[in-house]
Amino acid sequence: MKPGEGTAARTIYLRSRLWPRMIRRMRILLASSEMSPLARSGGLGDAVAGLAAALAAAGHDVTVALPLWRHIDDRGSEGGEAGPAEIRHRAVGDVRVALVDDPAAFDRPGMYGPDPKTPWDDAWWQWGRFALAIASMAPEYDVVHLHDAHAGAAALITKPPTVFTIHNAAYPILGPLHDTADLLGLGPAATVPAGTLEWYGSASYLKAGLVGADRVTTVSPSFAAQLAGDENSFGLGPVVRALENPLTGVLNGIDTVEWDPENDRFLPATFGPDTIRDRLKVRKALLKRFGLDDGVVFGNVGRMTSQKGIGLLDPIIDALVDEGLRFVAVGGGELDDVVDGWAQRHPRAVAHAEFGDEAARLIFGGADAYLMPSEFEPCGLGQMYALRYGCPPVVRFTGGLADTVVDVDIDPGTGNGFGFVPFTSDELAKTIRRAMRYHRALPGLWHDLQLRGMAADLSWDRAAREYVRLYREAGA
Numbered sequence: 001m002k003p004g005e006g007t008a009a010r011t012i013y014l015r016s017r018l019w020p021r022m023i024r025r026m027r028i029l030l031a032s033s034e035m036s037p038l039a040r041s042g043g044l045g046d047a048v049a050g051l052a053a054a055l056a057a058a059g060h061d062v063t064v065a066l067p068l069w070r071h072i073d074d075r076g077s078e079g080g081e082a083g084p085a086e087i088r089h090r091a092v093g094d095v096r097v098a099l100v101d102d103p104a105a106f107d108r109p110g111m112y113g114p115d116p117k118t119p120w121d122d123a124w125w126q127w128g129r130f131a132l133a134i135a136s137m138a139p140e141y142d143v144v145h146l147h148d149a150h151a152g153a154a155a156l157i158t159k160p161p162t163v164f165t166i167h168n169a170a171y172p173i174l175g176p177l178h179d180t181a182d183l184l185g186l187g188p189a190a191t192v193p194a195g196t197l198e199w200y201g202s203a204s205y206l207k208a209g210l211v212g213a214d215r216v217t218t219v220s221p222s223f224a225a226q227l228a229g230d231e232n233s234f235g236l237g238p239v240v241r242a243l244e245n246p247l248t249g250v251l252n253g254i255d256t257v258e259w260d261p262e263n264d265r266f267l268p269a270t271f272g273p274d275t276i277r278d279r280l281k282v283r284k285a286l287l288k289r290f291g292l293d294d295g296v297v298f299g300n301v302g303r304m305t306s307q308k309g310i311g312l313l314d315p316i317i318d319a320l321v322d323e324g325l326r327f328v329a330v331g332g333g334e335l336d337d338v339v340d341g342w343a344q345r346h347p348r349a350v351a352h353a354e355f356g357d358e359a360a361r362l363i364f365g366g367a368d369a370y371l372m373p374s375e376f377e378p379c380g381l382g383q384m385y386a387l388r389y390g391c392p393p394v395v396r397f398t399g400g401l402a403d404t405v406v407d408v409d410i411d412p413g414t415g416n417g418f419g420f421v422p423f424t425s426d427e428l429a430k431t432i433r434r435a436m437r438y439h440r441a442l443p444g445l446w447h448d449l450q451l452r453g454m455a456a457d458l459s460w461d462r463a464a465r466e467y468v469r470l471y472r473e474a475g476a
Contacts, residue, residue: 026061030064032044038069044147056095057461063141070108083104087099124174124180134151144160148166149209156197156208165218166219171206207236210243215248219378220403222399223379227240251400253384259388269285271390287366297367299328304329304333308374318346331355332354369393369439372396374401387405390454393453396423402419405418407419
């Protein structure tokens with residue numbers, strides 16, 4: 001039973017939905033702020049699109065609820081008034097997309113704020129409106145799968161069984177407690193201390209998803225353990241530990257059709273496990289594109305932020321460049337000026353570019369190693385793309401990085417990369433030097449690392465099967 005619902009009403013509702021349990025096909029509503037290719041700012045959009053496609057391929061009836069962002073369809077309303085939201089349907093492959101047309105909430109120049117560093121002041125109101133739209137659609141489905149805090153509040157007001165997935169606990173979406181409760185139509189029980197919505201005097205949409213959903217997941221087993229403890233839980237550890245059903249870690253996958261080095265239209269040469277020598281052509285194109293001298297080429301695609309561990313390079317990069325490191329970073333963020341400074345000091349050794357599909361694919365397909373030294377990483381997709389493209393990852397062992405990368409020195413038989421634990425520049429430098437030494441001196445071992453990564457099952461099929469099991473446990 002969800003918080004605030006009557007036992008009798010819940011029982012009647014579930015009995016009316018028992019028939020889907022007798023058949024394989026389920027009607028599934030996923031709700032998210034992003035879904036590739038319509039809306040993407042990071043891994044969330046890719047994850048939702050990948051899961052939706054895998055569920056549809058397994059025979060289920062899948063719809064994704066997504067805000068109608070201005071960049072998807074500029075309706076010229078300039079925000080408009082806060083009238084009832086309309087639902088506009090579109091198809092992406094075998095997945096239906098229900099676009100929530102709410103101009104006052106989503107017809108804005110930016111998705112999460114006027115610029116990447118400044119969130120909207122009324123984000124709580126935006127996502128409260130989104131939760132109401134999800135709840136209005138929900139009765140047509142057997143289960144509702146809510147993704148991150150943007151959809152979390154819907155867990156408190158949605159009747160069908162719900163599953164809530166935490167992709168990043170760092171963004172809880174907070175708002176004024178009583179105004180938020182009024183917007184969602186919640187009673188006093190939600191706003192009392194330790195109530196379903198209350199978080200230190202504010203409303204928390206992340207907490208709402210946690211305590212309101214029938215099952216709660218996150219995007220890797222290791223990150224689930226961290227959230228259930230007090231590491232990287234942003235204070236929510238006690239809430240996670242108090243859940244009636246334990247938090248489940250389901251490792252994300254990637255779209256292995258879209259991300260396939262044997263059929264990648266962005267690469268100057270394609271390759272597979274049996275033709276991996278052709279990868280050298282991509283490496284040559286990468287060096288030429290970014291104007292770098294030869295060396296041991298490390299790449300990174302993502303946000304240039306402290307959380308991603310990019311700052312750890314600052315005290316050590318000059319020495320590493322002298323030792324032969326070449327580094328290409330694609331993406332933007334708070335550390336852009338720092339990375340640009342490295343490139344200015346070492347124009348033939350370091351390059352920094354804005355995100356673009358072609359540049360990203362060149363890194364995955366042409367770099368010698370992929371650098372991902374994150375402070376915390378719920379799952380991570382970059383290391384999976386790198387493995388798929390024969391680019392051994394160098395990572396900090398946290399969250400999903402610890403679940404997907406095996407250090408070759410810890411397990412020579414299954415190793416596919418390199419890792420370290422202490423979040424320090426010294427540990428990063430030692431690990432980079434170790435990878436550089438192996439790349440230069442042990443080409444046979446490096447070849448084995450590449451082939452193991454390329455052979456790994458990184459598809460969404462595995463995760464989709466696990467989610468179907470959870471949907472049924474939740475009551476679908």
